[in-house]
Amino acid sequence: MDYILEMKDIYYAYHNMEGETKALEHISFAIKEGEFIAIVGPSGCGKSTLLHLIAGLLEPEKGLIKLNGRYLRDSSTSIGYMLQKDELLEWRTVYHNVLLGLEIQHMMTAKAKAKARELLGAYGLEHFADSKPSELSGGMRQRAALIRTLVLEPDILLLDEPFSALDYQTRLNVGDDIGQIIRKEKKTAILVTHDLSEAISLADRILVLSDRPATIRQTVNIVFETPHLTPLERRNAPEFKNYFNLIWKELNPDE
Numbered sequence: 001m002d003y004i005l006e007m008k009d010i011y012y013a014y015h016n017m018e019g020e021t022k023a024l025e026h027i028s029f030a031i032k033e034g035e036f037i038a039i040v041g042p043s044g045c046g047k048s049t050l051l052h053l054i055a056g057l058l059e060p061e062k063g064l065i066k067l068n069g070r071y072l073r074d075s076s077t078s079i080g081y082m083l084q085k086d087e088l089l090e091w092r093t094v095y096h097n098v099l100l101g102l103e104i105q106h107m108m109t110a111k112a113k114a115k116a117r118e119l120l121g122a123y124g125l126e127h128f129a130d131s132k133p134s135e136l137s138g139g140m141r142q143r144a145a146l147i148r149t150l151v152l153e154p155d156i157l158l159l160d161e162p163f164s165a166l167d168y169q170t171r172l173n174v175g176d177d178i179g180q181i182i183r184k185e186k187k188t189a190i191l192v193t194h195d196l197s198e199a200i201s202l203a204d205r206i207l208v209l210s211d212r213p214a215t216i217r218q219t220v221n222i223v224f225e226t227p228h229l230t231p232l233e234r235r236n237a238p239e240f241k242n243y244f245n246l247i248w249k250e251l252n253p254d255e
């Protein structure tokens, strides 16, 4: 079986003057290309640390990480990162924000620019290409941030609480919107969220982490009888509540 990402028995601890903070222990999982994985767990358990390790921003103290069968440091697999804040630059137009990553990585080719225009068009931002980010709604800003990541054609998309700065109603719509774009672009994605409903509405599989140091308590495959439901449709499907109750119990064993 070929995996785009393999994590084997990962251990990571932060070290500072006060001592050691164990963040992750015995973390093992593997992901196939095109899968959408969500990681849920209590606040402070180590979810962002896990994404930092996959992005190569931190190195595991024990265990190994492979991307497309090669050790992370030797790998050419590209990783895209989308954060809670959209980090759009207010003095640049939407189009020039979308090109920012290409500029930084010296990848500004005519083909890449055409791809940026194409994605802006495909996802309803063509009329805002010359606008400043302040003229966009929260949802449109998040869409622009996703397009900025997608033009770099990442093999794996890491999403760290990307909707949590939005109010509840916007969050539902933006989650639906972004989820559908990621499916259409057939991206492999790993979403970190504390919002269980969000995870169930978006993912093929959910990893439930324990309190810090995080271990994987449970892995839940999310399967709906009706295939290809949108995230909003999933929320109204009969299986949704069952998954919610199952994982809620796992996250709150004392209740």
Ligand code: ADP
Pocket: 014, 015, 016, 021, 022, 023, 041, 042, 043, 044, 045, 046, 047, 048, 049, 050, 212
């Ligand atoms: P989550 O994303 O699940 O909220 P994090 O991965 O951000 O959790 O953090 C896991 C634990 O590691 C937390 O207890 C946090 O306080 C600690 N931590 C995070 N970054 C650092 C750091 N740079 N130095 C020391 N401890 C850290």
